[in-house]
Amino acid sequence: MNKRRCVGILGGTFDPPHWGHLRLAEHFSRLLQLDQIIWLPTGQSWQKEGVTSAQARLAMSEYAVETLHDLFLDHHIYTKIEISTLEMDRQGPSYTIDTVKELRALYGPETSLSFLMGEDSWAHLHTWNDWHQLTDYVHLAIASRPGKHPEAPATGLLANKMASDPTLLQSAPSGSVWLDRELQIDLASSDLRPALAKTTWNDAVYDGIPPQVLEYIEQHDLYRNG
Template identity: 65%
Template sequence: MSDHLDNSSNPIRKRKSIGILGGTFDPPHWGHLRLAEHFSRVLQLDHIIWMPAGQPWQKGTDITPAKDRLAMSEYAIETLHDLFVDHHIYTKIEISTLEMAREGPSYAIDTAKEIRALYGSEASITWLMGQDSWENLKTWHQWPELPKYVHLAVASRPQAVIDSEKLASMAGVFAEQQTQDPQLLQLNPNGHVLFDQNLQINLASSQLRDAFIRGSWDEIADAIPPLVLEYIESKGLYRNK
């Protein structure tokens, strides 16, 4: 795609487009990768920042050590890079340790402010999330402030697994900012909430940790990229949780 429209008197340059994929990644799974791939296309992202949480304040202390979650993320990114090459997607991918380096609880609003300061006021910055995160948004620290710094892009879940009560409670949240037009996110730096119905993800890291305990190897093999799974096996993760 051209960097500017064909208007010699007033060229309009393409706004730099950044996606933030934050999470505990305990462990990372194909749902995370498919979400990154999908929104890279839909939002024409120049750059995806994979952001493992440091001390997720809602998760308590029973999470895998940061060094292991970072290593698993690195293997997931390697797989995602290969996926992008195969599908001719030119979005740059990088892991950020911004939240891991932050002392104390890890809040999305602080990350949004720091990423906005890093990329400036004109870049389009979008926080990418699944519907489970959207349904819990009201529990996030200073959640009403997020659209001041970023867009939100939400991938739906299959209708059969949607929590209708939680969904109903979120119906009016950011009502004026909600859209199904991805171009609004591309053309503006922040302030919109995109609901995407074309990608439906029904994977959760908590369910996969339980699957390790149950020994549900078919479920695990289908859900976790092979390089990530090899690391988990080599370190004996999720055996005694």
């Protein structure tokens, strides 16, 4: 019996991309035996103000993906990585439900599609446009953060979708939610931006952001004017 094709979708504003994104991609590549990861920068963010330009976020994403390629090679992970401008090319606000519908049509009905996210996104999932339809098209794989956090509203609302084992996300095209407790990375772009705005960067900046991304930020003087 042939293995079902498994694809992970890592979406976000990536403003900026950081090691948390890369470690999340590495973790779920192993856990879900992903054949491919789609790195998907948001186009027009409808829930966030003052987002860095799409051009800059795409350029930073390209450097981040280069780093991720090297990380995968070093760790003998053979998941392919592709940057998609699907949301950036679309007119109007970037709604994840529209994106997963397009990706489902592109990859067909049998491919396992898993939307990868951190616990901060999971906490606000219930505010997304038509969020309750997402599991009709994809699985949801959530990486938790250290410490105690209030239960996300979606946890109760999607209780019947919660998977007892991550292999369930490999064996079906969509429909399951896996809340992972293993990764535990406490890193967010919203915490890094204030540090990047300062004249002198602290260790959190250098430890949190891949060097090539940081070099691009410095060259283009991003965040210090924001």
